[in-house]
Amino acid sequence: MSAPLVTTPAVVMAPRADGFEVVWAVSRPARGWVEWDAGSRHGSARSDAFGMVPQGVEVLRVRVSGLAPGTAVRVRAVTEAADDRERHVGAWKTTHTLDAAASTARIAVWNDTHEHDDTLRRLDDVTPAADLLVWNGDVCNDWKRPDAFTSTVLHPAGRDITARRPLALVIGNHDVRGAWAHRLQEFVATPAGSPYWAARLGPVAAIGLHTGEDKPDAHPTFEGRVAFEALRAEQAEWLAETIRRPEIADAPFRIVFCHIPLRWVDETAPDYDDDGYDWFSRMSRDAWHDSLVAWGAQLVVSGHTHYPAFLPADALFPYAQLVAGGPDADPAAAEAATWIDLSADAAGLTATMVRLDGAVVHRVELPPLA
Structure with a gap:
């Protein structure tokens, strides 16, 4: 039996005022993107700096940008195997951007x-x-x-x-x-x-x-x-x-x-x-x-x-x-x-x-x- 396509949660790292980065591990060559939902706004982050859908054989990383400071946002990672196009849609998790104007x-x-x-x-x-x-x-x-x-x-x-x-x-x-x-x-x-x-x-x-x-x-x-x-x-x-x-x-x-x-x-x-x-x-x-x-x-x-x-x-x-x-x-x-x-x-x-x-x-x- 082959290993699951996705082997870790989607980890939210490096929060900024306008976004963050999502990192997760895979067991074989795959590509992925991040879907986000901020209430009245929603979208996805699907490309890297070279115009490719983020891809990797062990780890995928997607940078989410364009959000407002202090935004509560739900995110989930979507992964697609490169060989047979098996798809894994992760669970939604809630995170936030940083806010310099916050009181605490x-x-x-x-x-x-x-x-x-x-x-x-x-x-x-x-x-x-x-x-x-x-x-x-x-x-x-x-x-x-x-x-x-x-x-x-x-x-x-x-x-x-x-x-x-x-x-x-x-x-x-x-x-x-x-x-x-x-x-x-x-x-x-x-x-x-x-x-x-x-x-x-x-x-x-x-x-x-x-x-x-x-x-x-x-x-x-x-x-x-x-x-x-x-x-x-x-x-x-x-x-x-x-x-x-x-x-x-x-x-x-x-x-x-x-x-x-x-x-x-x-x-x-x-x-x-x-x-x-x-x-x-x-x-x-x-x-x-x-x-x-x-x-x-x-x-x-x-x-x-x-x-x-x-x-x-x-x-x-x-x-x-x-x-x-x-x-x-x-x-x-x-x-x-x-x-x-x-x-x-x-x-x-x-x-x-x-x-x-x-x-x-x-x-x-x-x-x-x-």
Whole structure:
């Protein structure tokens, strides 16, 4: 018996003010499109940048555009096999575009799930509906198998994690490891096709950055596969421009998401020749610090260490650093999983870090910037 034509839910990623991208997996060569229904308007997204109906042998991706900000919309993916034209019409699911004019914003944050299915199921159960789900790096351990992307990114623990919250992915250091890591970008959508992004959700401007690996590019364990020093420099140029965009520059709350922290409780230089690695990314901080200060960044939200921590802002680093927990589903474990609930309105922003048993680990409150 052949595998089903469609093997994952239609995953809504990279929400924007005018649309989003829908990504789903297939078992054989197929083409597909997305139908959408926004009440008084409906339509379909059927073509890619080269004028073709989106096609693939493992994954299909369709970019939906032309919607208004803050639009609630139903979407479904339609798939057609290339060989026998078998058709699969997916179930409708509800999502939304982002709205800079909204009075509130809610962002949920996961990190360092490392393919722990029990943790992912618990996170999905306890995390409420949100304007955005930020998966803040280390979704995997490393990419040793080319078939792991489907079950890890698009259908983790057999769940449709975007059923109640569109997804923005931040790439972690484990997400760039393994012989097949170069293929991650085929399964991950971002607003502009780069592994860094900016979004405005009501009173919150959010920036996602790629901190790369936890050792220099030339380290022998990477075998010449990585070029993160160039990527950090590229992001530095992009960041300096992005913080001047009106919707980013005037936000009452300014938050950064990156997998490896930019600050840590012990900043002793590691010995890379003796299995040392970065607990915080000094290289990234050196590249981005000036722009973050100029922008007025209030909070950097990270993972990586597997140990929760909060470093308040000070004179040298006017942005606070919040670091979440690890991959363990047991709330009593040293590397217990957490999720972060970021909620903002005109009066303030609260970031609450919560274990899977509901215990609050950290709560950070920020006033709006003038």
